[in-house]
Amino acid sequence: MSKLVKAGIVGGAGYTAGELVRLLxxxxxxxIGAVVSSTQAGQPLHSVHDDLLGDTDLTFASELTGDEDVVFLCLGHGNSREWLLKTHLPPSTKVIDLSNDFRLAADRDVAGRHFVYxxxxxxxEQIRTADSIANPGCFASxxxxxxxxxxxxxxxxxAVHVSAITGSTGAGRGLVETTGxxxxxxxxxTYKTFTHQHLGEIGETLVGLQTSFAKPVRFIPYRxxxxxxxxxxxxTTCELLVPEVxxxxxxxxxxxxxxxxxxxxIHLKQVVNTNKCLLHVAKHDDQVLITSALDNLLKGxxxxxIQNMNLMFGLEETAGLGIKASFF
Structure with missing residues (x-):
């Protein structure tokens, strides 16, 4: 089958970029066209993502080739907007940003582009016709x-109450005390209790679906x-009966x-190394409890x-994502 889409990656040395390369x-x-890294240009990809040894001879580039159909931005939070403002991309080149720069409604227009959540x-359906995508946060997903x-x-x-735990890769590749x-x-x-940055996008989504919702989402994240x-x-409180929910x-x-x-x-091993999110729903008195599990580097x-890219280019939504859980 002929290749239909040429992809570039900017910020190629981080965890999310490594996962993109493995999947693509x-x-x-x-x-895959250029995998751009300002610090690793000229080095083989496997010098950083060492599990890629034997899978590809690609080297990190200093810039894009210029003929990409889609560019994935894997830059640190706050850097994607700056990169787009100083980089000329053809209007036909689609952008998928993995930072939090464009996730909120007030931030979605930049450099002549409108980002769809x-x-x-x-x-x-909005993703299918979009030129730019703000990929959701992992906890937010x-x-x-x-x-x-x-x-x-x-x-x-x-009020909605959330207790959620994430693996160390959620903190990125840079080594700090709490990831060592x-x-x-x-x-x-715990960290960022009741103040986590993903609460903004969660709140906008819930109000967008239910305009009357004005209660807090009380979120306690765990490392x-x-x-x-x-x-x-x-x-949260729910009056529906179990079969109705x-x-x-x-x-x-x-x-x-x-x-x-x-x-x-459900449990975590069912989803690690997959693009799945598993949900389980139960009722306890007047409370509905939903447990949710996903891989923060994949579905998160x-x-x-890549699921968004598939939709944008009219490909099968599941293409390239048929990967198995690392159960044992």
């Missing part, structure tokens, strides 16, 4: 997927002593290839970015 190398309809289960059906049905009537092995192993801690994955427990979720995600509602309780970042 095996995508049946994508050719790239959660396929929410905005699939897990939490929103847990709540979309309730908001769409106007069933959010009280000796600190993280056998340890657990886990594992490398990848997010497990979120989300609960289950039917609501089954109907909402009926056509979502990567979001699966499980009848049994690079896998979802």
């Amino acid at each position: 190398l095996h995508h049946p309809q994508v050719e 790239g959660l396929p289960e929410l905005n699939r 897990a939490i929103q997927l847990a709540l979309l059906p309730l908001a769409a049905a106007g069933q959010l009537h009280d 092995y000796t600190w993280r192993t056998g340890n657990i801690s 886990g002593n594992f490398t990848r994955g997010i497990f979120a427990s989300v609960y 289950q039917e609501l979720y089954a109907d909402y995600y009926r056509d979502a290839p990567f979001t699966i509602v499980s009848e049994k309780e 970042a690079s896998g979802q970015a």
Whole structure:
């Protein structure tokens, strides 16, 4: 099959860029052009992403080739907007940004581009016709997927409580004390309680679906002593009966290839190294509890970015994402 899409990656030395390269190398309809890194130009990709040894002879570039169909921005938060303002991209080149620069409605217009919020289960049709995508945050993806059906049905009537834990890769490649092995192993801690940056995009989505929703989302994030994955427990008051809630979720995600509602309780190993988000719904007295699990680097970042790319170019939504869980 001939390659239909030429992809470039900017910010190629980080975790999300490494995941993009791994996935795109095996995508049946994508050719990787330049993988740009300001610090690694001229070095082979496997000098940084050393698991790529034997998979590709690509080297890091100092700039794009100029004929990319799509560019993935894997820059640090705050740098994508600056890069777009100083870089001339042809209007026909699509952009998928993995930072938080364009996730909020007030920030989505820059350099003649309008960014669409790239959660396929929410905005699939808008993504199909977009020229630029703001890829959602990892926690935001897990939490929103847990709540979309309730908001769409106007069933959010009280504060939403979230407790969610993430692996160390969620903090990026740069080594700091709280990502180091000796600190993280056998340890657990909270951070950014009630103030996490993903709350903004979560709030906009919920209000966009249910304009009457004016209650807080009280979010406590945890650092886990594992490398990848997010497990979120989300609960709020709900008057629906158990069968009604289950039917609501089954109907909402009926056509979502990567979001699966499980009848049994879920766990993290089911989703690590996949683009899936698993959900489980239960009722306890008047509280509905939704547990949500996904891989923070895939459905929470690079896998979802490729899912968005597939939609933008009219490809099969699941193309290049048929990967198995690392269960054992």
